[in-house]
Amino acid sequence: MIIDWKKISEKIYEKLKDDVSQITWEKPTLWAILVWENSASLRYIRQKRKWAEFVWMNFELKQFDEKVSEEELLEFIASWNKNRSISWYIVQLPVPQHINSTKLLRTISPDKDVDWFHPENQWKILIWDTSGFAPCTPYWVMWIFKKLNIDLIGKKIVVIGRSNIVWKPITAMLINRWATVTCCNSQTPDITEFTKMSDIVICAAWQPWLLKLEDINDDTIVIDVWFTVIEGKIYWDAEFDNIHANWNLITPVPGWVWRLTVANLLKNTLKAYKIWNM
Template identity: 40%
Template sequence: MIKIDGKGVSQKILAYIRKEHDILKEKYGRSAGLGVIIVGDNPASKVYVNNKIKACENVGFYSETISLGGNITEKDLIKEIERLNKNNKIDGILVQLPLPNHINELKITETIFPEKDVDGFHPLNIGKMVIGDNTGFLPCTPYGIIQLFEEYGIDPAGKDTVIIGRSNIVGKPAALMLIQRGATVQVCNTKTKNINEKLKNADIIISAAGVPNLIKGTDVKEGAVVIDVGINRVKGKLCGDVNYEEASEKVGYITPVPGGVGPMTIAGLIKNTFKSYINKVEK
């Protein structure tokens, strides 16, 4: 069994970006810039935003965080996004999800300029992903997973793949990216019938259900690749969707929680922001 070191891979990616960014910053006289908007006081969202800002600092990017009250109107939130759209110091814009119920997430996503949509959720970037146009931005978590596959030499072509979770953030884009790479993909959810049988036949399992202990050792076959995207807190400790102790006795590769997919999501964000920066300074 090989434990996939997402933290180590992400540090390698960020070190490379820091080096390349220093060269371009010297050449063009400005840093890459990321604007982050957080709405409300969700504790998990605050942690995620802080981690993203720290990553920006680590690679020498300029960052701007806008913290807004949970009762802000959709109209006023759009004004903040439009301000960042026009700000030439900002190459990437990220609106931390989830948003309060009175705000339409799709409308907010569509307000961000596609060329600054470093979360990869704008319909234009999703469309580019579907047709394999690499000029767009890929959603950060699935993008991070693909980079882990590349780092560890895991080729999804021809592999039976089961994804648990159908969200726009992980499940759907992960399925599309793996289809592009030749995998045979089933997208399941917690209501899928006979899900255990599907898991037992899978060469690759990606779980993003947010249900602790959803996948047990008996659910995976020998030598499978297991990517655990779930983040759950049980008795004060972070854990994923997979029973790591049981599964690790059978699988070929597995990501831990924490230290697996989480750092790679941030690496994906930084890579997207750097790509946007390069598109602007070198055009």
Template identity: 35%
Template sequence: MTAELIDGKKAAERLRARVAELAALFAEDAGRKPGLAVVLVGEDAASSVYVRSKGKATVAAGMESFEHRLPADTAQADLIALVDRLNADPAVDGILVQLPLPGGLDAQAVLTRIDPDKDVDGFHPVNAGRLATGLNGFVPCTPYGCLMLLKAQLGELSGLNAVVIGRSNIVGKPMAALLTAADCTVTIAHSRTRNLPHHLAHADIVVAAVGRAGFVRGEWLKPGAVVIDVGINRTPAGLVGDVEFESAASVAGAITPVPGGVGPMTIACLLRNTLVAAHRREGIALDPQAI
């Protein structure tokens, strides 16, 4: 292996520590802690684990965590009613509805019901539009975390070629928007892309968000490329990313591991977005450069 390992766990710990300091200052000024509400519908094992670790991280950062667990057979109207209550609750700065929702529930309708100014996931169309047009809003946590890792690794991104593999609303599309705003030349690849290796051969930055274990091979990469592996795939061999780590690490300049790469940054960015939401709601200034 020649690639440098990008330590997302350490970067996330640093970000969480900064958020915790600023959350303590906020609590002094506002007379209350920032609050994050997480809604989990159903009993999906992986989702339960995530929700528990989000709750722990929220409390550790000096924020209030409100967990709402609903049965898998919850009616759409009841879920919408809960979102309405959270929208109206002054103690709640951020709302996250854990995805995927059980079959029968309309995720898009639920996400669109969340007050855009409490939408710390950045999934509301208003926030997607703000990101696309360069306005201040909430940026989805996973791509935001990826951008932070890239900037820490490379410094200036201007003029670099980036290939984003995947075009989902929660990872690929906002990732491409962020890289475009950072003046990269961005290619978005997806399941209909012809000759992915051709595109990757020119990529200084590769972000893989495909959902297929070990999909990206080292021999497709440009030597020295910085590779961000978003994939979380549970295999009999354990948790693996979308990049074939061994072969990629012998060609790339730097690469994120799975676990310990993008995942921890996602949670840290969720806390960051909640802190920002709390400041905006209370009209308390927060220097964006401070975090």
């Protein structure tokens, strides 16, 4: 069975629209910086603009030539940190190689960091301090559980993947909520040992068809976060067709990840707006 993401997503966007519409004196703006105009980044930016406007926010893009020096870029960001009329912004990654991206992300003021890049905000997720911003992808995974009324306490959850941006915050968030989490990676001798006895599997491995129907049990819920593109064809980590034909709940493919990830970005933007203006 496919998780009804349309219903989930619509509810979230309706709520966002509602919250934004209650701000009567001005539209909040999501500010973005784009340094490297590659097709993936442009697609991201388009999605962010589209959904920002959908919930009645403004979207403003500041574009740099990709030859911009690191110094000039960091100075510009520092000026946005000081600018009281720009209360939050994102820097679209990746940046060209001559710019040190770690240094860049640390330059963003944590108070304006709606994309959850700054160490300060990352650390807050670890210790369950909710005063910072939420990591956009991991956070919609938590939404799904909430909307499906899944109580995480005591649940056996397998997270497959080892990226800093996804498994670490997901694992921390799940453990903070008393789940039992097994973190598997490409060096795990037999992932099936764990997935077979799991309540939930979260795939974030960028590995085509890694998880098959026979690797899970009939009650396992499958959350598939990443996909790989090989010769123009999209492959998800989970073998979607076989799994969704069974009783197992599984996230739908494709297209839905975007909408929920961006929804969190907009939610962070609204939070930033409220912190700075209310």
